[in-house]
Amino acid sequence: MVQHVQGFDTTFGAIADATRRGVLEQLGRADASITALAKRFHMSLTGMKKHVSVLERAGLVRTEKVGRVRTCRLGGRRLEEEAAWIESYRRIWAERFEGMDRVVEELKQKEKSNGS
Amino acid sequence: MEVNQQNETKVERKSDLELVVTHTVDAPARLVWEAWTKPELFRQWWVPKSYGLNLASCEMNVRVGGQYRLAFLHEGSTMEFFGTYLEVTPPSRLVWTNDEGDAGQTVTTVTFSESGGKTLLTVSNLYPSKEALEADGSTVALPESLDQLDELLAGMGAK
Numbered sequence: 001m002v003q004h005v006q007g008f009d010t011t012f013g014a015i016a017d018a019t020r021r022g023v024l025e026q027l028g029r030a031d032a033s034i035t036a037l038a039k040r041f042h043m044s045l046t047g048m049k050k051h052v053s054v055l056e057r058a059g060l061v062r063t064e065k066v067g068r069v070r071t072c073r074l075g076g077r078r079l080e081e082e083a084a085w086i087e088s089y090r091r092i093w094a095e096r097f098e099g100m101d102r103v104v105e106e107l108k109q110k111e112k113s114n115g116s
Numbered sequence: 117m118e119v120n121q122q123n124e125t126k127v128e129r130k131s132d133l134e135l136v137v138t139h140t141v142d143a144p145a146r147l148v149w150e151a152w153t154k155p156e157l158f159r160q161w162w163v164p165k166s167y168g169l170n171l172a173s174c175e176m177n178v179r180v181g182g183q184y185r186l187a188f189l190h191e192g193s194t195m196e197f198f199g200t201y202l203e204v205t206p207p208s209r210l211v212w213t214n215d216e217g218d219a220g221q222t223v224t225t226v227t228f229s230e231s232g233g234k235t236l237l238t239v240s241n242l243y244p245s246k247e248a249l250e251a252d253g254s255t256v257a258l259p260e261s262l263d264q265l266d267e268l269l270a271g272m273g274a275k
Contacts, residue, residue, distance in 0.1 A: 089135065107147045
């Protein structure tokens with residue numbers, strides 16, 4: 001846990017924006033050039049460059065210039081760790097709620113059968 | 117907070133100190149409230165199955181200033197979780213402290229918001245420090261793949 005605690009906030013700041021989350025989602029499926037991302041999100045090249053640089057600073061995206069094209073891909077382990085961290089927390093609750101839903105459903109059925 | 121369409125469970129990190137979990141239950145708030153405040157019901161679901169832990173005892177004195185104490189048996193030793201109810205407003209709001217941690221008190225606030233026969237549950241955990249928050253999620257093994265990314269993003273409210 002210790003390594004990724006630094007930069008945690010930068011990361012959460014970076015993914016606080018809907019477009020940037022969309023970009024991450026997109027890059028999760030396939031690498032893409034900044035031009036393609038700008039087109040995909042109906043945005044100017046400059047606007048997309050800004051978003052990508054925020055993600056890059058947070059260590060979420062890596063870019064590489066080959067010839068005239070700058071390609072973006074998901075980068076760094078930090079996102080992976082943080083995704084896993086939130087996801088593990090979510091999973092505990094999802095599991096807990098599964099059990100709770102069952103208990104509540106039983107209460108509902110009991111009430112129904114008592115009422116009829 | 118937007119209302120969930122399905123009964124999915126979402127987690128949002130609100131700040132350095134606060135994690136908020138939401139889940140919609142297909143039942144009126146008064147029944148969901150029962151599941152949270154009657155020990156014989158609460159003990160049936162509070163411990164996630166995958167923990168493989170047995171709840172040895174579950175005492176809950178659900179009134180303002182009342183105490184709760186949960187005891188688990190784990191590999192021969194007993195782990196205890198305990199605290200005090202700060203607010204008890206049936207069937208809409210329940211607040212308690214978690215006093216077992218070394219690093220200070222975590223406060224859990226549960227709100228039950230009924231609409232159209234369904235109940236939106238919002239569970240907020242307010243930790244005493246960033247470190248305490250980050251330590252809480254690490255109690256389970258971390259999954260290793262990036263497969264959860266989409267799920268995470270969806271969970272954080274990406275439309």
